[in-house]
Amino acid sequence: MTGYDTYKTPLDSRYSSDEMKQLFSQRSRHSTWRKLWLYLAEGEKELGIDTITDAAISQMKQHLIVSNDDFGVAAVEEKRRKHDVMAHVHAFGQVAPAAAGIIHYGATSCYVTDNAELMLMKKAMELIIPKVAKVIYNLRSFALEWKDEPTLGYTHYQPAQMITVGKRACQWIQMLMMDLENIERVYQDLKFRGAQGTTGTHASFLEIFNNDAGKVDRLNEILCQKAGFPSCYDISYQTYPRKVDLNIANAVAGLGATCMQITGDIRHLANMKELEEPFSKDQIGSSAMAYKRNPMLSERIASLGRKLASLPINFMNTMSVQWMERSLDDSAIRRSDIPELFLLADACMIGMDALSNGLVVYPKRIHAHNMSELPFMITGYILICNTNALPENIIMKICAQGGSRQDAHEEIRVLSHQASAVVKHEGGENDLVERIKNTEYFKPVWDDIDNMMDPKLYVGRAPEIVQRYVGQGGPVEVKLAPYMQKILGTATVQLNV
Incomplete structure (x- = not known):
């Protein structure tokens, strides 16, 4: 069958970036497993396991990327053995025969599955964080441009006191700043599972190292160094704590709620014809009403944001039913939710980049x-x-x-x-x-009375607040500083809505 005959997620076919889709591809995931098996073998060899030969290490290095043929072998093995990790152990051993007997030595399945998830999520956050910064950068420019323009403020969606167009943009920026800081924090706090044994006691590794606990600790230091993590979690079960997934989900999914609020404001302002999202020359707003300029990009972002914001409950439920040292009812749901968490966030930021870079204001x-x-x-x-x-x-x-x-x-x-x-x-x-x-x-x-009919008299300190927040030396500029090279080197994404 062709790709038109089977279900494909819209996150793949319509919304997310190639780099994020590639990161969570099967080839990326299972090639990461092979890297982890190599790291383990290299560490064990360095610490004196002489059954691991130079030829084994060499052959493993030559076949770190899972080929199409390898996937075919693994598929046959998984159908036979009903175990995906062992299927890929077998497939790796076929192309690296000198290592076939030592691949996965001392490890449990979660050595590759959990450590790989941590590596993939870390990389995904590295992709998302600069995209959030780019949206903030766009809105910062917009806020400074319109910092003095008086506009009606609304409470209860009823006219209240005056603010400025730039002040409202700063309200959006502050929410995104909170999201950026939350994601940065969980990124910085992320640790590794490492080689912990079947129930997190190191028992299998104590056995292969003849009860030398120092070598077990050193192995985990080697693994963290190779994988790019500062250290391992102090306590592991068969898995790393699923609380980690929940913390990450809460931070990343917060973007969804922020996107919903920002695009909600824009959709209301578009209805009042005060502000519009970018609208291309040949774009069609409605198939039936040719005059319409529907806020379709904002609506798309709001829709994706709603889905993103809803995901933490799944991670919370999964965490709460991990009985004792582990329950396998986390597996199937995490296969869907972890990639979707980042694919949705990625899609939201792609949309927000295009939206925030081309907002149109109608001052009159x-x-x-x-x-x-x-x-x-x-x-x-x-x-x-x-x-x-x-x-x-x-x-x-x-x-x-x-x-x-x-x-x-x-x-x-x-x-x-x-x-x-x-x-x-x-x-x-x-x-x-x-x-x-x-x-x-x-x-x-x-x-x-006539002298009182100037809207600028009633904006309070709004222009000053904008300048102080997003202007030179303000907290937004300081926060964006580490990302400026990436931001200025990134072309604005143009979307076909």
Whole structure:
């Protein structure tokens, strides 16, 4: 059958990068097993196991990459023996006959399966981390460009006080910064299983080293050095602690939730025509409605992010039912969930790179929305009796003439509801300013009302906050510094949505 006749995951056919798909391929996984068998044989030979010959080591080195023929041999053996590790031991031994008798010497299956998973996850995080940094870099540039542009802030998805377009982007950046730091932390904390024996007691290795515990410890030091890990976990069972998988999943899956929130904001802003994702010249937004510019990239990222964010529960459940020293009900689910965790994160970051690098802002549309809500917002400032933020300290004039804050509140409440009724029931414009100008109570501020209708008066320290966070010397620039060479050397991914 062709590739069109059997199921293929969309993560393979549509979404994830070639480098991540290659990392979790069968050839990559089983070639990693062979590297681990070589590392073990080299370490054991170095520590005095003289049955491991130079010819054995040489032949193993020559066949570290599993060939198509090797996979064929392993498939026949697995069908016969119902054991994938032993099937690949046999296949390796066929191409490295001098090593056939010593491959996997002293080890349990988890020596290759678990150590390989740790090596693959470590490499996967090395691929993901710079991609997260790249998205932060894109949004940093966007935030600085739009740090001064006033826009409506929303609470409860209702207009609140003013922020700036750049300030909102910084909110997105801060979440991604947390994700980056979480993934960096689990990456830095990652250790190796090493050669621990069947139940983590070193018993089989004590036997081959004639009860020399120092050689067992030295073997694990050699293995960690060869595989690129700082040390082994202090306590292993038959496996490394499945808590490790959960910690990694929590960190990586956090990206999914972040992507959902960011793209949710963008989709709402697109509906208001204030901001749009990149839209190519010939792109079709709808098969039926040619005028539409649907936020399809944001929707794709949100969908992938939802799947990614849901995965930690699987890792938690798997960890919680690892009875005693090990239960094999972790195997099948981890074969799916570990690759999917990283393929999904990879797909999300590919999408976010394209999205964040081409956001389109419509300032005039934003200003129109600002001005439709600003009359309501300035009333909040009128009620602040000690403000120095507005021209000539308006409310102080009212208070100085014996006006009451509570009376002012009631006057504004009535006028605001009247203006809202015009907007909601009649489809008219917000006429609250005119109502204030026509209400004798507010006569002390009539001459100053027009000066108050500038959105920039109400953004607070938003521009400064943006500059301080993402500008020169700020925490974002500092965090990105180690990744800049990688970021600047990476071309922006163009997606066919």
